[in-house]
Amino acid sequence: MKRKFDILAIDDEEVILASIVKLCSAENLRVDSVLDAKEGLNKLDKNDYRLIICDIMMPEMDGFQFLEFLYKNRIETPVIITTGFSTVENAVKSLARGAIDFLPKPFTVDELLSVVFRGLKYQEIISSQEMIDVDAKKITPQQVAFVSCPANYLCLGYASWAVVEGAGSVKIGVTDLFLKTVATIKKIDFFNLDEEVVQGNTCAFARTEDQMTHQLLAPLTGRIIKKNDKLGRDINIIDKDPYFEGWLYTIIPSDLDYEIDRLTQGVVES
Amino acid sequence: MFKKIRIKLILAVGIATIIIITVFSYINIRSESEVLLSEVERHANQLSETVKRSTKYAMLLNRREDIHETVKTIGDQEFIQEIRIFDKEGVNIYSSHASSVGMMVDKKAEACYVCHSANEPLKHLDIADRTRIYRMNPGSPRLMGIINAVYNEKACWEAPCHAHDADKSVLGVLDITVSLEAIDKQISQAKFKRIIFALVTIIAISGILWFFVWHLVEKPVNELVNATKNVADGNLNYIITDLGNDELGMLARSFNNMTNKLSEARQQLFQSDKMASLGKLAAGVAHEINNPLTGILTYSSFLLKRTKDNPEVQEDLAVIVRETKRSREIVKGLLDFARQSIPKKNNVNINELIEKALKVVDNQLSIKQIQVVNNFDSDIPNVIVDANQLVQVFINLVVNAKDAIGDGGGKITISTALIRLNPFGMTQVKNALCPKGHTLMDTAVRVDGMPTIKVRTIIDRNEGYINVDPIYGRHRNNYGIKLEKKKEIEISCSKCGVSLLNKEKKCPDCGAPQYVLEMPGKGQLVGCCRKDCYWQYWEVIEKEGRKEFVQIKVGDTGCGIEKEKMNQIYDPFFTTKGQKGTGLGLAVIWGIINNHEGAISVDSEVGKGTTFTINLPSARSRESAA
Numbered sequence: 001m002k003r004k005f006d007i008l009a010i011d012d013e014e015v016i017l018a019s020i021v022k023l024c025s026a027e028n029l030r031v032d033s034v035l036d037a038k039e040g041l042n043k044l045d046k047n048d049y050r051l052i053i054c055d056i057m058m059p060e061m062d063g064f065q066f067l068e069f070l071y072k073n074r075i076e077t078p079v080i081i082t083t084g085f086s087t088v089e090n091a092v093k094s095l096a097r098g099a100i101d102f103l104p105k106p107f108t109v110d111e112l113l114s115v116v117f118r119g120l121k122y123q124e125i126i127s128s129q130e131m132i133d134v135d136a137k138k139i140t141p142q143q144v145a146f147v148s149c150p151a152n153y154l155c156l157g158y159a160s161w162a163v164v165e166g167a168g169s170v171k172i173g174v175t176d177l178f179l180k181t182v183a184t185i186k187k188i189d190f191f192n193l194d195e196e197v198v199q200g201n202t203c204a205f206a207r208t209e210d211q212m213t214h215q216l217l218a219p220l221t222g223r224i225i226k227k228n229d230k231l232g233r234d235i236n237i238i239d240k241d242p243y244f245e246g247w248l249y250t251i252i253p254s255d256l257d258y259e260i261d262r263l264t265q266g267v268v269e270s
Numbered sequence: 271m272f273k274k275i276r277i278k279l280i281l282a283v284g285i286a287t288i289i290i291i292t293v294f295s296y297i298n299i300r301s302e303s304e305v306l307l308s309e310v311e312r313h314a315n316q317l318s319e320t321v322k323r324s325t326k327y328a329m330l331l332n333r334r335e336d337i338h339e340t341v342k343t344i345g346d347q348e349f350i351q352e353i354r355i356f357d358k359e360g361v362n363i364y365s366s367h368a369s370s371v372g373m374m375v376d377k378k379a380e381a382c383y384v385c386h387s388a389n390e391p392l393k394h395l396d397i398a399d400r401t402r403i404y405r406m407n408p409g410s411p412r413l414m415g416i417i418n419a420v421y422n423e424k425a426c427w428e429a430p431c432h433a434h435d436a437d438k439s440v441l442g443v444l445d446i447t448v449s450l451e452a453i454d455k456q457i458s459q460a461k462f463k464r465i466i467f468a469l470v471t472i473i474a475i476s477g478i479l480w481f482f483v484w485h486l487v488e489k490p491v492n493e494l495v496n497a498t499k500n501v502a503d504g505n506l507n508y509i510i511t512d513l514g515n516d517e518l519g520m521l522a523r524s525f526n527n528m529t530n531k532l533s534e535a536r537q538q539l540f541q542s543d544k545m546a547s548l549g550k551l552a553a554g555v556a557h558e559i560n561n562p563l564t565g566i567l568t569y570s571s572f573l574l575k576r577t578k579d580n581p582e583v584q585e586d587l588a589v590i591v592r593e594t595k596r597s598r599e600i601v602k603g604l605l606d607f608a609r610q611s612i613p614k615k616n617n618v619n620i621n622e623l624i625e626k627a628l629k630v631v632d633n634q635l636s637i638k639q640i641q642v643v644n645n646f647d648s649d650i651p652n653v654i655v656d657a658n659q660l661v662q663v664f665i666n667l668v669v670n671a672k673d674a675i676g677d678g679g680g681k682i683t684i685s686t687a688l689i690r691l692n693p694f695g696m697t698q699v700k701n702a703l704c705p706k707g708h709t710l711m712d713t714a715v716r717v718d719g720m721p722t723i724k725v726r727t728i729i730d731r732n733e734g735y736i737n738v739d740p741i742y743g744r745h746r747n748n749y750g751i752k753l754e755k756k757k758e759i760e761i762s763c764s765k766c767g768v769s770l771l772n773k774e775k776k777c778p779d780c781g782a783p784q785y786v787l788e789m790p791g792k793g794q795l796v797g798c799c800r801k802d803c804y805w806q807y808w809e810v811i812e813k814e815g816r817k818e819f820v821q822i823k824v825g826d827t828g829c830g831i832e833k834e835k836m837n838q839i840y841d842p843f844f845t846t847k848g849q850k851g852t853g854l855g856l857a858v859i860w861g862i863i864n865n866h867e868g869a870i871s872v873d874s875e876v877g878k879g880t881t882f883t884i885n886l887p888s889a890r891s892r893e894s895a896a
Contacts, residue, residue: 013561019568026572057557084560085553087605106564106598108571108591194630221658223630254626254658257616 003047006120009033010040010066011055011082016105020053023109024116037061041069049077051119053103056083056090067097078123080115082107091200091217095157096262102157102200102217114214121181122158149175150243154263156200156219161243162263170256172203172219173247174238183208185235188248190227197222197251199259204248220259222251275491276483280476287472295464303457310414310453311401317344318418318446321353325364332431334364342366351413351447355420358442382443385419393419393439403450411451418444490518497525506533534871537837548842549861552604559601567594603854604842615654615866617889620686620820621646623657627664628684631672638672639679646686652889653820659862666855667824667882673847674828674880683825689885690816694743697811698867699723699795703788704763704770710787712737712764715748723787724764727751735764742795742808753801758782761799771799779805818888819868825881831874839872 006029009020017033024031032047034040037054038061044052056063063081070079081094086104094102100122101115153161159178163171179185189205197203203218227249230237238246253259321344328336337355345353345366355364360375360382375382385392395417402415420442427436434441490513500508506529513522574587628635628642635642664684671682702710702723712724715737722737734751753759761770775784777798787795793810831839831846838844842857863870867887874880 013564015565016561019565019572023568023572026576084557084564085605086560086602104602105560106567106594108567108595109575110571112568194633196630223626252626254661255616255656 005030005032005047005049007031007051007053007116008040008043008047008049008077009053010035010037010058011053012036012058013055016055016082020112023112027113027116029116029120037063037066040066044075044077050123051116052077052079053116054079054081054099056081056094057085064093064097067094067099071098076126078119078126080119088198088200092156092259092262095200095217100158110213111215114212117212118178118181118214122177125177125180148177153243154219154260154265156217156263160203160217160219162219164256165250168252169225169250170220170222170253171247172197172249172251174206174216174242176242178216179239179242182206182214183210183212185209185238187235188231188238190248191224193224193227195224196254197224197249199262216248218251219263220251220253221255222253224249224251226250274488276480276488279483280479283475283479284472287475288468291464291468291471295461295468299457299460299464302460303453306453306456307403307414307450310448310450311397311416314414314416314446314448315397315400315418317350317448318353318416318444320344321446322418322420322444325355330425330429332429332433337364338368342368349449349452351449352445353447354445356443356445358438358440363442382417391440393421395419411449412454413447414450415445415447418446420444486516487518490514490522494518494522494525497522497529501529501532506536538869538871544841552842556601556605559597563594563597563601567591567598570594606854606858615656617652617654618657618660620650620653620655620660620822620886621648623655623660624664624684624686624822626657627661627668630661630665631668634669635672635682638675638677640672640675641679641681642668643681643683644685645683647688650686650688650820651818653866653886654889655866655886656862659865663859663862663884664822664824666859670855671824671826671828671880674826674830676829680827682827683823685823685825687821687823688888689819689821691819691885693808693811693814693817695741697742697808697817699740699742699787699789701790702795703790704766704768705786705788706763706766706768707788708763708765710764711740722748725770725785726762726764726767727753727759728762729753729757729759736761742811743804743806745804756800756802758800761785772796777803777805779803818890819885820888822884822886823881824884825879827879830876830878830880831872832876836872836874 007020007024009017009031010033011017011020012035014035017035021031021033032043032049034043037058040052040054043049054063054066061069063083067079067081069075070077078100079098080101080103081090081099082103082105083090084105091102091104100119103111103115149155149161150163153163155161155175159175161173161175165171185206185208187207189207191197191203197218197220199219199221200217202215204216206214206216208214228247231246231248240246321341324344325337325340328334328340341353341355341364344350350366352370353364353366354362354370356375357363362370362373362375365371385395397416400417403412404415405412419440422434422436422438422441424436426434426441493510493513497508497510508529509526510522513519570587570590574584574591577583577587624644624646628644668682668684675682700711704710710723710725712722715722715724722740725736725738727734727736729751732751734749736750737748739746762768763770770785770787771783772786773783775796776782777784777800780798780800780803782798782800782803784796785799787797789795789808789810793808795806795808797806798804835844835846840856840860842854844857860870863884863886868885870882870884872880872882
């Protein structure tokens, strides 16, 4: 009989596992933990998990190898990658290899719960999609989920999109799927004009009705030249039209050619 | 002692002086004595003619006493040794020395020989032939004898004494001997004067040479030698004080320049090593520290959330959370500094990047009343760089400049220019082949992140590999086998084992065989197979000449950097901004420029300002190296 858990935490540090278990249990989530990735794979065989939180740097099998194993064996449990070696590269690499989110250590309880709840919600949505359309299971690590978005829109992970405009500027925003994983957004805390956003790093904070703050990750690196002031006046626009009226920033990308390879084409809405 | 240049020069000049003066004096004295002798000769000849004429009358009258008296009176003069008159038979009939009268002279004797050497005696002789110079004894003064034939005349054979027949042509000979003592004295005095003159000249010239060589050559050369010793001992800050404007002065300046460059290069190398190890350390520490920080942050933030009804605890917990978050930012900074990321490189115009950076800090600059002067070279070639990182570099530099200027207002000057530098020590080998066409590049072992050239070597039947530094002219090689110093080594292809040595060609520095690496499309790179010989030559690259670099200077009119702090500015966590700075700015800049195969240096004067200079290889030069 397979036991059912919400979360499997994999990390070679006891204190990380202990804190994840404690924090998530407090939210009435069932958490299982394991000290190395190979053991984690065994557990995946034995039990059912809705979400995995996995460290990158571990002996024997590291986080990236773990992701690759999951992909090869068509295990579709969503993975959140966390690491103490939290460079931009690691963040972007994790997302490009199939992780749904990236959580740099050290994190606060809110940061952890933000990614965990979104991850669980994401899993819910994905599994319900699966039931509807089995054919659409052609997931590649480059294309983690069925993010339905307009043509020419590119996504980092499932959460943020970018579209290149004619003048060499890029509009960025959040996806429909991201909005579905969080409660209704009440307010967005923007960065200032002229500030730089970095691919895979936080570019805004979304405060939701359930008192949570979610970090939005920038799909590209660049300097902010415009922010969507309309969202300040009417936050509901983002829910109604996330891809057009509900954009977040216009940025001047600093390294478009290089970074664009790490983005994935969303599934075009039919 | 004789090794000294001064002594050598003085010896050479002394010998030359001696030769010149000797030859000159010899010729001079000789001609002088010739003049003197001919004068004496003329004088003696005249005298002998005078004697002849003054005794002629007495002879015709055969008044022998008168003749004796005349000869004696004239011959008594001090410079006249003797006056003798011989008859045809060689009998001395008159003489100023009464003792020699009546003595017979051998016709073979010196005075007579000129005429009497043939069977029939000569009757006429030139004055030179009638003169002879001789000494009575080896130690006695020189004498000059001059003979004067007494010819038969009508008056002689018609004289009442009838002593002579008409058919004789020569009746006798008058011989005058004068002493050359006075002249010889004069000549030897002249010789002595010449010797004194020569000695004085040599001493004077030596003295002058001594002084000038000491002043113009030895002193500066000693200083140069001293400087090289200092540099050899590792003191690269040694500066030769002004040695004038001559060639040695130029050498000294060039030497100073060299040590300066060496010092910079060493600094860069040192910095690069330090950064590499610090980077590793920082990355390790950051990673390790993040785990316990996670423990603190999660539990404290959890507690903070659960104790909302206890404001006192809340306050304290908020501090813990805040400070842990601060630690998180510091560690993140460390990681950014340490990250060995592959730069995301694009072909960009550096001027645009600088303008981009300036826009970001524009507001801050105008608030502080800082004027920015751009001296951009509008034709500057592109560079292949991580635009993001470079913008970060320029923002950091400009912000540093702004902080250095402070509140009083000032000026930041940014200039770009194209410069050319020597390819030796700069060019990267991207691909190298053995003669059979196997690639030697090894991506597993890297030097500064660049794939190395892997070759095989066999020493005493032990096989090993050497990973050669891919930078032409640099020798940060990785030896997988222990090598003896100075030993020539056999080098072969790491794949097929074919020898890479060309034993016919020798290293011009040490004479060991050369190794040859095929550079596809770029000719050959040859080098010395001895471990400690650093000779390398890459003809194609050398012929391309100096490589292009884009040089960016960011100068400010700020407070400057104190000399003691210059060495520390690139150190992580070194800051002069107190709490405001993290001390990572310049460390990060350094890392970025180093990752771009560029170099950064700084000039600063306290109170006047600081200028940072960055050299980045131009896109064109990179393409040609590819």
